[in-house]
Amino acid sequence: MTAATLRCVTYTNMRGHAIVYSNTFTNGTITTIRTINGNSDALLEPGEKMQVYMDFRQIQSADVKPVLTNHQDIYGKPYEIIRIELRPNVGAILSMEKEIPAVMTLK
Secondary structure, eight states, rough: EEEEEEEEEEETTEEEEEEEESSOOOOTTTEEEEEESSSSSSSOOOTEEEEEEEEEGGOGGGBBBSOSGGGGSSOOOOOOEEEEOOOOOOSEEEEEEEEOOOOOOOO
């Protein structure tokens, strides 16, 4: 699966939902997709690996639905589950969920 074969990538947490990549509009550098190993065709095959990098700092509050009043609400909080979905032009959606671990602030 290459960026060219994706319709969109979405990010969801408890407070909102945002499209962080779309093939119909340019959204800067929020999402970057890179081939780690494999060929450059449009099919993610067994053994091939892709890296999906998301810079959440680039998401604008106005792009999150419902619109957030506090920009910090874009980020996942400790013990919260976030979901990232890769939606191809054709085929099944790849949905990934991750629970954000507790974070300690070092002083």
